[in-house]
Amino acid sequence: MSILVIAEHDNASLKAATLNTLAAAKAIGGDVHVLVAGSGCGAAAEAAAQADGVAKVLVADNAAYEYQLAENVAALVADLGKDYTHVLASATSNGKNIMPRAAALLDVQAISDIISVESSDTFKRPIYAGNVIATVQSSDAIKVITVRGTAFDAVAAEGGSAAVESIDNAQDAGVSSFVGEELAKSDRPELTAAKIVISGGRGMQNGENFEMLYKVADKLGAAVGASRAAVDAGFVPNDMQVGQTGKIVAPELYIAVGISGAIQHLAGMKDSKVIVAINKDEEAPIFSVADYGLVADLFEAVPELESSI
Amino acid sequence: MKILVAVKRVVDYNVKVRPKSDGTDVDIANAKMSINPFCEIAVEEAVRLKEKGVATEVVAVSLGTKQSQEQIRTAMALGADRGILVETDAELQPLAVAKCLNAIIAKESPDLVIMGKQSIDGDNNQTGQMLGALSNMPQGTFASEVAVEDGTVNVTREIDGGLQTVKLNLPAIVTTDLRLNEPRYASLPNIMKAKKKPLDTTTPDELGVDVAPRVQTLKVEPPAERSAGIKVADVAELVEKLKNEAKVI
Ligand SMILES: Cc1cc2nc3c(=O)[nH]c(=O)nc-3n(C[C@H](O)[C@H](O)[C@H](O)COP(=O)(O)OP(=O)(O)OC[C@H]3O[C@@H](n4cnc5c(N)ncnc54)[C@H](O)[C@@H]3O)c2cc1C
Numbered sequence: 001m002s003i004l005v006i007a008e009h010d011n012a013s014l015k016a017a018t019l020n021t022l023a024a025a026k027a028i029g030g031d032v033h034v035l036v037a038g039s040g041c042g043a044a045a046e047a048a049a050q051a052d053g054v055a056k057v058l059v060a061d062n063a064a065y066e067y068q069l070a071e072n073v074a075a076l077v078a079d080l081g082k083d084y085t086h087v088l089a090s091a092t093s094n095g096k097n098i099m100p101r102a103a104a105l106l107d108v109q110a111i112s113d114i115i116s117v118e119s120s121d122t123f124k125r126p127i128y129a130g131n132v133i134a135t136v137q138s139s140d141a142i143k144v145i146t147v148r149g150t151a152f153d154a155v156a157a158e159g160g161s162a163a164v165e166s167i168d169n170a171q172d173a174g175v176s177s178f179v180g181e182e183l184a185k186s187d188r189p190e191l192t193a194a195k196i197v198i199s200g201g202r203g204m205q206n207g208e209n210f211e212m213l214y215k216v217a218d219k220l221g222a223a224v225g226a227s228r229a230a231v232d233a234g235f236v237p238n239d240m241q242v243g244q245t246g247k248i249v250a251p252e253l254y255i256a257v258g259i260s261g262a263i264q265h266l267a268g269m270k271d272s273k274v275i276v277a278i279n280k281d282e283e284a285p286i287f288s289v290a291d292y293g294l295v296a297d298l299f300e301a302v303p304e305l306e307s308s309i
Numbered sequence: 310m311k312i313l314v315a316v317k318r319v320v321d322y323n324v325k326v327r328p329k330s331d332g333t334d335v336d337i338a339n340a341k342m343s344i345n346p347f348c349e350i351a352v353e354e355a356v357r358l359k360e361k362g363v364a365t366e367v368v369a370v371s372l373g374t375k376q377s378q379e380q381i382r383t384a385m386a387l388g389a390d391r392g393i394l395v396e397t398d399a400e401l402q403p404l405a406v407a408k409c410l411n412a413i414i415a416k417e418s419p420d421l422v423i424m425g426k427q428s429i430d431g432d433n434n435q436t437g438q439m440l441g442a443l444s445n446m447p448q449g450t451f452a453s454e455v456a457v458e459d460g461t462v463n464v465t466r467e468i469d470g471g472l473q474t475v476k477l478n479l480p481a482i483v484t485t486d487l488r489l490n491e492p493r494y495a496s497l498p499n500i501m502k503a504k505k506k507p508l509d510t511t512t513p514d515e516l517g518v519d520v521a522p523r524v525q526t527l528k529v530e531p532p533a534e535r536s537a538g539i540k541v542a543d544v545a546e547l548v549e550k551l552k553n554e555a556k557v558i
């Protein structure tokens with residue numbers, strides 16, 4: 001078995017999700033190489049070389065890869081991927097963007113969002129918003145897979161000493177270009193990596209009221225998430241959405257505030273270790289997954305929570 | 310400009326799907342079926358581009374059983390001009406769907422293809438990207454804004470860190486995210502009109518595509534159940550439990 005893991009990074013640093021994907025690679029077993037495709041991405045490559053279980057880091061440092069344009073990166077991944085039995089990436093927005101494109105170039109059926117490795121060709125993955133877990137077996141020669149980070153415990157970020165090899169392989173399709181980005185700036189932990197997440201829903205009524213959640217979050221060192229309704233209503237930006245079609249989180253503690261608990265929301269958080277729900281409607285479905293339910297008006301409960309922790 | 314939209318027939322998003330007790334398949338025999346919500350957003354976007362005079366024709370394509378005609382009719386009631394059904398009873402996986410769509414692209418030569426980012430049954434999030442590879446078109450996935458300019462399209466994408474805008478040469482593939490638009494409701498007169506719009510049928514065979522699955526589902530099972538929780542009386546009790554019982558704060 002030889003596995004190529006596509007690093008998730010921002011050129012300067014390796015994203016934590018890569019360490020979870022490396023854990024999935026370890027579960028498959030075999031020689032693990034990491035591809036760092038980027039521009040000026042030496043620091044990310046150095047970090048990848050230190051991760052546990054990595055045999056070799058391939059660095060494709062080229063302007064064509066600076067913004068992870070799918071047309072270019074997928075061509076590179078497909079070109080390198082033909083020499084491996086498995087190609088893995090994190091099921092992040094970037095992994096989801098690139099991997100199916102690479103899979104089609106290799107003429108294989110990709111497998112999205114795996115939550116367990118049963119054997120080198122058999123995996124489990126959630127379907128129907130996580131209401132069903134399917135065990136699937138691939139008959140393709142190369143398995144192209146995205147990995148749900150919350151389902152695999154990260155490998156150690158340090159201790160490894162893999163060789164770093166630069167590869168000269170510039171794939172520039174020339175059909176797409178980067179125009180700009182608006183990235184959320186926050187000092188709080190990343191939603192998918194945080195130990196505690198507090199999320200607000202439509203019950204928050206507006207964006208200003210999220211301030212109450214930020215205060216609690218800052219006391220607990222938590223990340224702040226939201227339901228789709230809160231994002232659609234413009235209370236908070238899209239990158240805060242938790243759920244089937246947003247981010248998947250599984251922290252030690254998830255606190256849902258003014259969220260009803262639609263299946264699409266539950267799909268993104270029901271693997272959290274401890275779930276707290278604060279909702280004024282005692283019939284709200286969120287209580288069916290909550291370890292601790294508090295039937296209360298959030299505008300009273302949340303400030304009280306903040307002052308008592 | 311011609312726009313192709315891909316619409317999939319799926320179990321309605323309000324239905325909580327469960328596996329059959331023998332674990333062979335999901336139990337959806339009598340479930341309500343609908344157009345995949347992301348595909349509905351794709352149709353709406355295409356129709357708006359037509360209403361703005363940017364597009365001249367909107368063609369809705371679906372692959373699946375004969376019943377998928379219903380979703381094509383829905384798309385036409387929302388404003389698509391005509392439909393194509395790629396009829397098959399076979400299980401379709403994203404690579405096979407993308408190959409069929411690519412064969413249709415070869416015949417129709419659309420300038421823009423708009424599809425959903427994800428089907429809410431299989432939760433694959435693959436087909437658009439695969440079609441991009443097969444057709445050699447650039448892709449703008451998870452779109453929350455689409456602006457067509459001369460020969461290019463600017464797509465603002467919902468990514469993990471926020472928003473990213475890319476410029477793509479046409480023809481291009483766009484996959485929709487939830488914030489792209491709010492689909493309209495089909496009016497009764499438009500539903501009636503849709504019945505008269507042309508709907509062609511073809512098959513994977515006629516398109517020359519082998520749709521045999523590459524991935525086999527060995528079994529399906531319910532996710533781990535959570536044990537029943539408790540209601541706490543007030544914030545003080547909640548904090549006490551979190552500190553001393555759950556030990557998470
Ligand atoms: C294709 C598709 C994908 C989707 N993907 C996602 C997804 O990824 N994530 C997601 O979250 N949703 C998703 N949804 C939407 C989902 O179906 C629900 O509409 C959404 O989760 C509802 O958000 P909410 O719970 O905040 O709002 P609501 O359902 O309106 O619930 C608001 C809750 O707040 C409570 N409340 C109101 N005021 C107070 C108060 N003062 N104090 C205490 N409680 C109060 C109410 O009792 C209610 O339970 C998706 C839907 C579709 C169709």
Ligand SMILES: Nc1ncnc2c1ncn2[C@@H]1O[C@H](COP(=O)(O)O)[C@@H](O)[C@H]1O
Nearest residue numbers: 315316372424425427428433434435436
């Ligand atoms: N059987 C199908 N018929 C038409 N379109 C489809 C079909 N399967 C997938 N698609 C399109 O591809 C998108 C993404 O689907 P998926 O890759 O399965 O998550 C959907 O939103 C549709 O636009």
